Amino acid sequence: MDPLVERAKRGDREATAELVRRSYDAVYRFCARRVGTESAKDVAQETFLTACRSLRRYEGRSSFEVWLFGIAHNLCRKAKRSPTPVSPTDAWRCEPTTEESWLDRRALVEALGSLSGEHLEVVLLHEVEGLTYEEAAQVLGVPAGTVKSRLHHAFAKLRASLQAQGVTR
């Protein structure tokens, strides 16, 4: 286990503060892509507060960041029950595509928007957050095989959607 996490588990406030600084950006962006930038700060801070309260239960079976993502994922799900809609621009850049791009970005964002919540989640976790299938499975609380299957179907749908629009270059 990371020595910094071990120190934080023993109640070392400096170590806890250092852990927050180290992981905050990733957790904040994780939250922003799911609940929007308006709520991201609150959810990210709530994630760290929850993590500190539950730190004794962390056994190091996954990386500390993946464990934080698991907490953030649950809090984001709760936060998403609120009626405020999440803007696509919170998760994706919608500026016009450069000449070198393989496809039109607006079409891509539209295609991503048409994915189901489960499929979009695995795309975000694997492609954007950069988690392995196993890590994504830990965050979602599902088997790794489910992540693999969802990713396959998500990409198949994205390809079909983009081909239907005729936007791939």
Add this chain to the structure above:
Amino acid sequence: MNVRENLKAFLDGELPEDQAAEVRRALEQDATLRQELEDMRMLGLEIRKAAAHPDPVGVEEAIGRIATPVRPWVRRPMLALSGIAALALLIAMVGLLNRARGDTPAAESAAGADLAVKSFAPMAESSVGAPGRAGEEIAAYGAAGVFPERMVVRTADIRLKADDAAAAMQKAIDLAKSLGGYAAASGISRENERSAPVGTATLRVPERSFDRALDQLRALGEVLSENSNSDDVTLQHADVSARLKVLRAEEQQYVTLLGAAKTIGQVLQVRERLNQVRQEIESLDAQRRTLERQAALSTITATFIQRAAVGQPEPSQGWAAEAWASAVNGLAAAFRWLGSAAIFLFVYSPLWLPVLLLAAYLARRLK
């Protein structure tokens, strides 16, 4: 295995080597598959490029919040308020319950010290044949707060082991007499020639001496078992008395009608009805007197089992029968206890259920 389903996992390096080798072979042979793989690779790349990277805010604030954690009830004032409301409700309900309990004896003591029979002064003139009049009269007692003193039929069953069953039984009979009662029945029996004699006496003692009689009976031997029971017959007595009063008024009216009857047909008709009413009166009067007797004189059934003399076997049903009886009694007691617990839980559910629900809610929110 469908190679196409494994294409994305192959691209991500998430396939086991044997499956990856299979995909590689398929790719060498299938140009469409190679195109799909390339499309997926490009798509993944475009998704990563398209992902927004908002500038994080609030890291120092987060560190500050962790350094000085805010209590849950401060973060969620509505939770705190609902908790306080639930507590206040609980206290109010307990207070009301205690008050309700405290009121009952006061109302009862206001009725006076005499037995119910003596307290039954007529409440109002009864109207003959009015339906539900008896019920109304009973309700009137309650509404006026002068419900007569409770009329309780008390019974007890006591089994004792004594050196001499016959002598102990005689002492019990004398005791009942000294307290103003009598022995309704008594007798001595033995199961067989070898078994010890068993004396049984049914004693009737004044209700006010019931506890004293039981105390003194206990001194006559070693108590093996004792059960006592109280049956409140106040309402039953009030009901019978009220119906009696109505019927007597009705009887009086029929007597008047009988005097005014002019034809034999009328006389016979009124007499028939009068007889019916008188029969009902007699029956109810007997019920009333029985209740009064039972309440005035309590019944104690005392059984004296003589201790075995040297060389004489104890009067016993045998160890197996005793164990059986004990087990059955134990099981019955366990069921009674469970039943009582269930009833208590149900009756008190307005107190504990909201607290339980609130606790579950809090536990879920604070998890």
